[in-house]
Amino acid sequence: MDNNNHETGRAQLELHLGQQLNALLSASHALHVKTAAVFDPNLQPAAFLLVRWLLAYGPSSATSLADSLAMDRSSVSRLVAQLKKAGYVHSEPDPHDRRGVVLSVTDLGRDKAVLAMNEKGAEFYDRISGWDDSSLEAFIQMLKRFNGL
Template sequence: MDGIGSPDERTDAVRALESEFGELIARFRKVIHASAQRLSPGMLPVAYKTFTTIVRHGPLTPSALAEALTADKGQVSRTVRELESLGLVERRPDPGDGRSSLISATPEGIARLEDARSRDGGGLAATLADWHVDDIRTLARLLHALTSGEAPGR
């Protein structure tokens, strides 16, 4: 069947994947919590995720940030205010829309994130230390295909 497998094989494979994702989510929650604490003691994981989304995709409007996080705009606004008070992000007027703003990471925020990530002794980098770089790239490619709803290229 060209690697597609029988319906029973696919069902078993999907169930195994669901189980592994459950374990991965539990582990990832711990990693995110620890990362948030390294960045700023007392920081909640949602603030860490918001900040890293801004770093990765910014500058963003508040609406685009809420959409990227699939979160409530009010919650995102409160979290951004918290990140501003910590000196991690800043808002500037949106040159394309004077009624809106653009949120971006500050140089201090980026430096603090790099420092927090460099002190990540038990995180993802440590877990993957013995993996071949091609395997890491393959996993990233497959996860991207899964999250974007695309079939993976070979």
């Protein structure tokens, strides 16, 4: 195979990789939207992102949430107000800065988030349930390598 054919073959492989990554990202987004609707169909999916972040990393200020999720601070404030009204998030004075407020997930928010994430997990595991262990291990290793880990 000459160099030109190799480059054309490589370009085709990279194109196919891009298509599969786009499919993965699209499917991930669709699954997130579906999971957020299980959490609360009356809220925007971005509200569920806030709850998941608070569950994963603990209490936080709205500013830290916005920075961590690369979201506009006004959008975070609006979503937090909706989450508080629904009883999923509560706020209390920041013990380190009494002028600030710390947000955390309520028991109701935690219970509903766990329910939603369990449904998401079930759909994820359905996709890999027919894979043998060696295929799953190879996939994990390739993802690690792709992610630079």
